[in-house]
Amino acid sequence: MLSDQTLPWIIAAALLVVVIAVVVVLLVLRRRLTQARRAADEQARQARAEQDARDAHHDTRMARTTAEHAREKEALATELGTENKRLADEKQAALDEAEQTRAMLSTGLKYEATSRELIAAACRAAGADVVLLTNVVFVPAASSASGRFVAQVDHVLVGETGAMVVENKGWRGIVFDGRRPSSVFPAFGGLFDESTMSPPFALQVVDDSPTVLTVRSHLGTKSPASQVRRQANRLSDRVHESIDARLWFDTCVLYSHPKATVFAVDQDRSEGGAATQIVSTPTQLEAVVRELISRPTKKLSQARVEDVAALLASYGADVLRFGAFAEEARVASAASAASAASAPAPTPEQAPAMTSDPVSGTASDTAPAADTDTASAEASDRTQA
Numbered sequence: 001m002l003s004d005q006t007l008p009w010i011i012a013a014a015l016l017v018v019v020i021a022v023v024v025v026l027l028v029l030r031r032r033l034t035q036a037r038r039a040a041d042e043q044a045r046q047a048r049a050e051q052d053a054r055d056a057h058h059d060t061r062m063a064r065t066t067a068e069h070a071r072e073k074e075a076l077a078t079e080l081g082t083e084n085k086r087l088a089d090e091k092q093a094a095l096d097e098a099e100q101t102r103a104m105l106s107t108g109l110k111y112e113a114t115s116r117e118l119i120a121a122a123c124r125a126a127g128a129d130v131v132l133l134t135n136v137v138f139v140p141a142a143s144s145a146s147g148r149f150v151a152q153v154d155h156v157l158v159g160e161t162g163a164m165v166v167e168n169k170g171w172r173g174i175v176f177d178g179r180r181p182s183s184v185f186p187a188f189g190g191l192f193d194e195s196t197m198s199p200p201f202a203l204q205v206v207d208d209s210p211t212v213l214t215v216r217s218h219l220g221t222k223s224p225a226s227q228v229r230r231q232a233n234r235l236s237d238r239v240h241e242s243i244d245a246r247l248w249f250d251t252c253v254l255y256s257h258p259k260a261t262v263f264a265v266d267q268d269r270s271e272g273g274a275a276t277q278i279v280s281t282p283t284q285l286e287a288v289v290r291e292l293i294s295r296p297t298k299k300l301s302q303a304r305v306e307d308v309a310a311l312l313a314s315y316g317a318d319v320l321r322f323g324a325f326a327e328e329a330r331v332a333s334a335a336s337a338a339s340a341a342s343a344p345a346p347t348p349e350q351a352p353a354m355t356s357d358p359v360s361g362t363a364s365d366t367a368p369a370a371d372t373d374t375a376s377a378e379a380s381d382r383t384q385a
Contacts, residue, residue: 112154115168115256119155120320122286128293129323130159131309136317141237151234156249156317158308159325161295164250164288165235167228172257173206177224177264177278184263199270200225224253225268225276243307247300252288255280 116134123130136153155166169175178199182189192203192215200223204216220226232249239247253276255262262280269275279285300308305325313319 122289123322126289132320133312133317138315140234141241160298165232166252170257171204172259175262176203252277
């Protein structure tokens with residue numbers, strides 16, 4: 001049995017044990033709480049680090065995207081500026097060509113009036129079934145947008161037996177084409193440097209004043225024979241591209257000035273291929289037309305002749321019709337008149353421009369030319385008359 005003296009010690013010991021247990025529990029709890037707090041802090045640090053990494057990655061991507069957008073915007077602005085400049089250049093080129101077209105169409109026929117009448121007279125004398133087109137202005141098929149130029153052809157004869165480009169030269173004075181001056185006048189051998197005169201060439205001697213004789217040399221590609229062959233090739237390519245018809249054009253140079261004395265070869269073959277006829281008198285011109293229409297083989301149908309004539313007329317050419325084509329024009333005109341009488345009147349926008357045909361008395365449709373001629377060599381030739 002416990003004495004009264006031991007009981008307090010037992011109680012004190014029990015209390016001590018309880019206190020120790022409580023202290024141990026508190027220490028364990030504090031340790032765990034510290035560990036949990038450290039773990040939470042570590043998680044928070046890692047979360048902040050991950051968030052910072054994500055923010056940095058986002059900022060990097062945003063900066064890269066912004067830079068790419070800025071580059072694309074700058075590239076688009078540059079491309080747009082380039083395209084606007086190209087369109088502005090094309091617009092200006094079109095305006096320049098339109099202005100040149102108006103200038104050439106207003107003056108071209110005036111310069112070709114004499115040669116036009118000479119060719120028309122030759123066609124009538126030969127009884128030719130042909131269409132004569134004068135002052136054909138077109139953009140060659142090979143022209144690029146950045147280097148467009150305009151070609152002008154003086155005259156084109158089109159018939160079933162073939163087609164011909166005629167280059168008119170209204171030069172006055174003494175003209176040598178393919179013939180050296182010394183071969184005509186031996187004394188001229190000392191006046192000109194004939195060593196440069198290798199065919200094709202042409203030489204014009206003209207009195208620009210009572211005391212001054214001017215000599216103009218047209219050598220190589222600047223010679224009339226070379227010019228007309230070059231224009232014939234361009235016209236052939238233009239026709240082929242427009243109506244898918246490969247048409248070969250014969251060539252002829254016509255010296256039409258009434259005060260010209262011409263010494264020329266009958267034909268120029270200096271550049272190979274078909275010969276270029278050189279004529280200066282109505283008799284020679286009629287012979288060229290007769291040779292064209294008397295060929296045994298028909299190269300074109302009447303419908304194809306009309307297609308070619310319509311195409312060249314759309315380039316602003318003046319149109320004259322002869323023989324069977326003039327008769328067909330009258331029949332077509334009568335049929336058109338009969339149908340027009342029963343049809344409602346066209347509006348001003350629908351009505352085509354008409355030009356009268358001095359030969360047949362009929363009318364033919366014409367359209368304004370789309371392009372103009374900047375061939376300075378051909379233009380300067382007209383001013384030498």
